[in-house]
Amino acid sequence: MTMLLRELAGLFVDDGALALAIIAIVALAGIVAMLIPDVPLAAGAILLFGCLGVLLSNVARTGQR
Amino acid sequence: MTGSLALIWPVVTAAFLASLVEAVEALTIVLAVATVRGLRPAGLGAIAGLGALALIVVALGPLLDRVPLHLLQLVIGVLLLLFGMRWLRKAILRSAGVIPLHDEATAFAAETAELREQARRNEARLDWIGGVTTFKAVLLEGLEVVFIVIALGSGRGMLVPASVGAVAACLLVAAVGLIVHRPLARVPENTLKFAVGIILSAFGVFWTGEGLGVSWPGADLAIVGFAAMFLAVSGVAVVLARRPKAEVLS
Numbered sequence: 001m002t003m004l005l006r007e008l009a010g011l012f013v014d015d016g017a018l019a020l021a022i023i024a025i026v027a028l029a030g031i032v033a034m035l036i037p038d039v040p041l042a043a044g045a046i047l048l049f050g051c052l053g054v055l056l057s058n059v060a061r062t063g064q065r
Numbered sequence: 066m067t068g069s070l071a072l073i074w075p076v077v078t079a080a081f082l083a084s085l086v087e088a089v090e091a092l093t094i095v096l097a098v099a100t101v102r103g104l105r106p107a108g109l110g111a112i113a114g115l116g117a118l119a120l121i122v123v124a125l126g127p128l129l130d131r132v133p134l135h136l137l138q139l140v141i142g143v144l145l146l147l148f149g150m151r152w153l154r155k156a157i158l159r160s161a162g163v164i165p166l167h168d169e170a171t172a173f174a175a176e177t178a179e180l181r182e183q184a185r186r187n188e189a190r191l192d193w194i195g196g197v198t199t200f201k202a203v204l205l206e207g208l209e210v211v212f213i214v215i216a217l218g219s220g221r222g223m224l225v226p227a228s229v230g231a232v233a234a235c236l237l238v239a240a241v242g243l244i245v246h247r248p249l250a251r252v253p254e255n256t257l258k259f260a261v262g263i264i265l266s267a268f269g270v271f272w273t274g275e276g277l278g279v280s281w282p283g284a285d286l287a288i289v290g291f292a293a294m295f296l297a298v299s300g301v302a303v304v305l306a307r308r309p310k311a312e313v314l315s
Contacts, residue, residue, distance in 0.1 A: 007205050012144060012147040013151070014154070015151070018154060019151075022147055022150060026146070029277055033277040033278055033279070040277075040278050040280060041279065043274070043277050043279055044274045044277075044281060047270055047274050047277070047279070048291065048294070051150065051266065051269075051270055052294060052295065055150055055153065055157075055266075055295075055298060055302065056301065056302050058154060059161075059305065060305040060306060062158060063158070063305060
């Protein structure tokens, strides 16, 4: 059972730093959506460009290691 | 309506391609067990895995209707981002030569070698071990397929198109596997993972945003724009991460 749960978690988390960064971006977008509900696209922009930025920086860092 | 219609083909294609990758991986393990121990334990394990998978779908499927749509979109969106960007990251690193490409022939050789080693140590239990190996492979790869179908299909009532794509891929791989009896090493797995990673990440941004109350410009068509942006950034990322072949990490 533990093995199955570990394998299931592995479906979503491979590189811990990437997973944490994605969660942080979603949380930030959620906070912005709550604070300025009149401009929902602000949260959308944070989400979209945050995810793109996180991906780019994570891959570039891994490539330099 | 136009937006929803525009979503059908991306959903079917993404479900088909993603399921193709998972089915090929499961087939490699089933074939390895069949080679070492014969068709019976391999087939029984695979059938048991499919049965367990069907039970999970039947038991948990109806619960989807009870979850509020915004919450469902948010949860599915975040999971899609984690899942899709994980695939995309790995595909980029493989394209850049940072990590080696996944090779079904190598995976098949490693699986058969491990089963033979287990046979040397404990012959009597090997049919059981072989059956459990295929059971686990079919169940885990199948769960990935189920997740992809739910993630792509549940947000806009497209479970049927997503299921059609996934089932078609699984049947295709099973049929080809039955005919050729070899791991499908010529399937361009990294290219598929690259494409599917981009599509799943684009869907992930879309659903997560919808779950947070974002009204995307262009509605469903925004997904196409997100996919184009992920593709462009991934291309840049491959160039940034690229390293000479001699430096490829094991």
